Amino acid sequence: MNNIFEDRKAKVETYKKDIRGKKEKLFKVDIPEGLFVKCEKCNEHIFREDLSTNHYVCLKCRSHFRISARERIKMITDIDSFYELFSNLKTLNPLNFPNYEEKIKQYQVQTNELDAFISGVATLGGEMVAIGVMDSFFMMGSMGSVVGEKVTRLVEYATEKRLPLVIFAASGGARMQEGIFSLMQMAKTSAVCQHHNEAGLLYISVLTNPTTGGVAASFASLGDIIIAEKGALIGFAGQRVIKQTIGEELPENFQTAEFQFKKGFVDMVVDRKDLKKTLVKLLQLHKKAELR
Amino acid sequence: MMQNKILIANRGEIALRIIRACKELGIGCVAIYSNSDENSLHVKFADEAICVGPAHASESYLNMNNIISAAVSTGCNAIHPGYGFLAENDKFATIVEKCNLKFIGPTSDAMAKLGNKSMARRIAKEVDIPIVEGSDGPVEDLAAAITVAKHIGYPILIKAVSGGGGKGISIIKNEEELVRLFDLTRHEAEANFGNSQVYIEKYIENPRHIEVQIIADAYGNMVHLGERDCSIQRRNQKMIEEAPSPFVNEKLRGMLGAAAVRLARAVGYQNIGTVEFLVDKDGNYYFMEVNARIQVEHPVTEMVTGVDLVKEQIRIAYRSELPFRQEDVNLSGHALECRLNAEDPSLNFRPAPGLIRNVVLPGGPGVRLDTHIYNNYEVPPYYDSLLVKLITYAPTRKETIRKMRVALEQLIVDGVKTNIEILYLIMHNTNFVRGVYDTGFVRDFLETIKGE
Numbered sequence: 001m002n003n004i005f006e007d008r009k010a011k012v013e014t015y016k017k018d019i020r021g022k023k024e025k026l027f028k029v030d031i032p033e034g035l036f037v038k039c040e041k042c043n044e045h046i047f048r049e050d051l052s053t054n055h056y057v058c059l060k061c062r063s064h065f066r067i068s069a070r071e072r073i074k075m076i077t078d079i080d081s082f083y084e085l086f087s088n089l090k091t092l093n094p095l096n097f098p099n100y101e102e103k104i105k106q107y108q109v110q111t112n113e114l115d116a117f118i119s120g121v122a123t124l125g126g127e128m129v130a131i132g133v134m135d136s137f138f139m140m141g142s143m144g145s146v147v148g149e150k151v152t153r154l155v156e157y158a159t160e161k162r163l164p165l166v167i168f169a170a171s172g173g174a175r176m177q178e179g180i181f182s183l184m185q186m187a188k189t190s191a192v193c194q195h196h197n198e199a200g201l202l203y204i205s206v207l208t209n210p211t212t213g214g215v216a217a218s219f220a221s222l223g224d225i226i227i228a229e230k231g232a233l234i235g236f237a238g239q240r241v242i243k244q245t246i247g248e249e250l251p252e253n254f255q256t257a258e259f260q261f262k263k264g265f266v267d268m269v270v271d272r273k274d275l276k277k278t279l280v281k282l283l284q285l286h287k288k289a290e291l292r
Numbered sequence: 293m294m295q296n297k298i299l300i301a302n303r304g305e306i307a308l309r310i311i312r313a314c315k316e317l318g319i320g321c322v323a324i325y326s327n328s329d330e331n332s333l334h335v336k337f338a339d340e341a342i343c344v345g346p347a348h349a350s351e352s353y354l355n356m357n358n359i360i361s362a363a364v365s366t367g368c369n370a371i372h373p374g375y376g377f378l379a380e381n382d383k384f385a386t387i388v389e390k391c392n393l394k395f396i397g398p399t400s401d402a403m404a405k406l407g408n409k410s411m412a413r414r415i416a417k418e419v420d421i422p423i424v425e426g427s428d429g430p431v432e433d434l435a436a437a438i439t440v441a442k443h444i445g446y447p448i449l450i451k452a453v454s455g456g457g458g459k460g461i462s463i464i465k466n467e468e469e470l471v472r473l474f475d476l477t478r479h480e481a482e483a484n485f486g487n488s489q490v491y492i493e494k495y496i497e498n499p500r501h502i503e504v505q506i507i508a509d510a511y512g513n514m515v516h517l518g519e520r521d522c523s524i525q526r527r528n529q530k531m532i533e534e535a536p537s538p539f540v541n542e543k544l545r546g547m548l549g550a551a552a553v554r555l556a557r558a559v560g561y562q563n564i565g566t567v568e569f570l571v572d573k574d575g576n577y578y579f580m581e582v583n584a585r586i587q588v589e590h591p592v593t594e595m596v597t598g599v600d601l602v603k604e605q606i607r608i609a610y611r612s613e614l615p616f617r618q619e620d621v622n623l624s625g626h627a628l629e630c631r632l633n634a635e636d637p638s639l640n641f642r643p644a645p646g647l648i649r650n651v652v653l654p655g656g657p658g659v660r661l662d663t664h665i666y667n668n669y670e671v672p673p674y675y676d677s678l679l680v681k682l683i684t685y686a687p688t689r690k691e692t693i694r695k696m697r698v699a700l701e702q703l704i705v706d707g708v709k710t711n712i713e714i715l716y717l718i719m720h721n722t723n724f725v726r727g728v729y730d731t732g733f734v735r736d737f738l739e740t741i742k743g744e
Contacts, residue, residue: 005336005337009336025295026295026297026320026367026369027295027296027297027367027369028367029363029364029367029368029369029391029392029393030392031364031391031392032390032391032392035387035390035391036357044357045357047356047383047387
């Protein structure tokens with residue numbers, strides 16, 4: 001049956017070629033750069049506007065895209081409620097590490113931030129909190145003196161003002177270029193978290209993709225409540241290093257948020273779209289308990 | 293010279309209709325299809341065809357990314373959405389525009405405004421087009437109900453918020469009845485649906501569904517092409533359409549046309565569109581909605597105006613000026629369209645897909661067929677069940693009906709169940725022949741033939 005269509009089409013084509021002969025050029029369609037974003041997990045092309053209205057979560061496979069600290073603050077805090085603190089701290093090069101200043105400069109231009117941590121106060125569902133967010137787009141959110149100092153000051157501020165504390169971690173770990181100064185930040189930030197704790201105040205730590213190394217091994221793991229964002233990689237050392245060291249195959253889903261939840265390292269795994277709701281609920285419950 | 297080329301983001305008879313328009317205009321055309329439509333005529337007759345996904349529409353004919361990729365990879369510079377699927381999806385129109393392709397239809401902005409029902413109603417009100425007024429939400433007590441009723445005028449309907457299927461509705465003709473029945477209706481609603489909330493809406497007696505075709509270019513020229521009467525419908529599914537409406541006189545036609553153009557102007561409408569009205573027995577009209585696309589029943593307007601709507605759509609999208617003005621539009625003759633569907637009237641019109649073994653098509657002067665079926669064509673179960681649009685055209689309504697009867701007699705579709713007998717019987721129904729019908733016609737008609 002279908003041959004009759006093929007036959008006719010072939011015949012029409014030959015007639016057309018004989019009669020018209022010439023072949024016309026086609027327009028080239030110019031799709032503007034950046035109109036679509038490709039999901040790294042499932043390769044789906046997503047219309048950029050859809051991505052931002054969907055909390056930067058893939059519409060098809062629901063994998064969570066990395067987002068900047070500013071975007072996170074916009075997503076989590078009440079509109080226009082964020083007031084930034086300690087924004088004047090700038091990174092130096094204490095060890096005269098080669099090319100470090102240039103690298104910092106480059107990231108500052110790219111991200112429009114001075115370093116990888118933004119701190120301040122804001123309201124969440126009307127509740128006042130001290131809030132800090134790491135930016136994984138700034139040198140993989142690594143912790144040097146400035147990040148450590150800003151975390152410390154934020155926690156001290158929260159302790160002094162008796163505010164609950166919310167910190168979003170996203171980090172590759174301590175910053176190599178600052179060597180021992182970076183490692184020192186682990187102890188310093190842990191110590192102030194303990195002060196905040198002793199004052200009977202609430203600290204909610206939110207682990208986002210990725211939370212590893214010195215950050216995972218210090219303040220990020222010290223929350224009274226530890227929330228992991230869905231799909232986040234959470235761990236201390238990298239998978240390859242562990243594999244080579246212990247000489248064993250690693251379990252499936254190793255170091256994912258869901259894996260860490262099963263093992264008891266985090267208290268809950270929350271989808272990005274539910275994160276604000278969850279935080280507000282926890283803050284309100286805590287306040288009620290405190291009033292009692 | 294650069295060659296325009298259009299991707300047709302649809303299937304079935306409308307895809308074929310658009311292919312014909314493209315070819316007559318000398319524009320290249322690319323068909324898209326799903327896995328279950330490989331043997332469809334639109335695939336065979338387009339210059340090129342490209343598969344965009346599996347049978348399920350959500351993965352193929354509604355798959356925006358695949359459709360845009362298909363357009364770009366085949367060198368198209370425009371997309372015609374047809375009707376249904378993505379035709380009135382303003383997000384799709386936005387993406388198409390942003391990809392520097394032409395969307396053959398209104399701008400995404402106008403589409404978004406009209407697609408939002410409450411916004412469309414508000415715009416209509418602003419340009420003095422009556423809408424079916426109501427309480428816009430539940431009415432708390434009798435006093436509030438009386439205020440609303442005074443504002444919109446009797447008769448009114450009291451409807452249960454949770455009601456449905458004709459239950460929980462009272463028709464109220466005056467204030468005395470309202471006082472008597474308001475609380476009763478609320479109690480009934482509470483008893484039947486567990487929710488006593490009711491709202492109020494203007495009651496339109498024996499309404500007719502009358503719609504006006506509009507056409508507008510990118511240079512502010514805006515013209516209406518008269519009306520279509522689509523009152524012969526079953527559960528809001530149109531069955532038979534005609535132009536002009538046997539109910540509409542010259543004066544009402546002028547008013548409806550002017551109202552439609554006012555509304556279109558208010559949103560800067562371009563391309564073609566349809567403004568739907570409900571018209572009561574006294575000729576009062578109420579705006580319902582705008583269909584921002586080509587419609588299934590567009591051929592009846594084409595027959596009485598001589599305008600090729602699909603070609604005009606394409607010309608307008610490529611920024612040609614409208615070749616005629618309002619005073620050039622002359623309606624002449626009468627046109628009827630019957631929709632033949634693959635459905636089983638004895639099983640409550642359930643879709644009846646399957647293999648069509650044999651087709652015999654009618655012909656002769658004034659008979660037009662828009663269809664994609666052929667011998668041994670398998671009707672897939674995934675999409676709507678429209679098989680054939682049979683259109684007849686003659687100088688008078690009576691002659692058009694006679695022509696339709698003959699054409700239906702000579703139309704044979706063998707292999708699947710269809711609604712052809714219902715159509716044939718309606719063509720002989722006294723009220724239909726007299727042109728006296730409203731949107732309740734099919735319901736009443738099916739009731740009377742039930743026992744026979």
